[in-house]
Amino acid sequence: MKVYDAMGREVATLVSENKTQGTYTVKFNGADFSSGVYFVRMQAGDFSQVRRMVLVK
Numbered sequence: 001m002k003v004y005d006a007m008g009r010e011v012a013t014l015v016s017e018n019k020t021q022g023t024y025t026v027k028f029n030g031a032d033f034s035s036g037v038y039f040v041r042m043q044a045g046d047f048s049q050v051r052r053m054v055l056v057k
Contacts, residue, residue, distance in 0.1 A: 001026060003053075004039045011038070030055045 003012040011033065014026045038053045 001040060001042050003028065004041065006037045006039075014040075028053075030057075
């Protein structure tokens with residue numbers, strides 16, 4: 001699971017290891033980031049999903 005800024009640059013990696021099937025919670029601390037739109041990319045095997053996140057300070 002990685003976080004990208006609006007320009008497509010990777011700004012954080014939240015999870016980088018393989019996980020077994022199940023439900024997980026990941027905390028994101030945006031204290032070091034400016035307000036704006038970010039994208040979170042989740043990938044598992046052939047599955048990939050991108051979600052938009054708005055950070056407001």
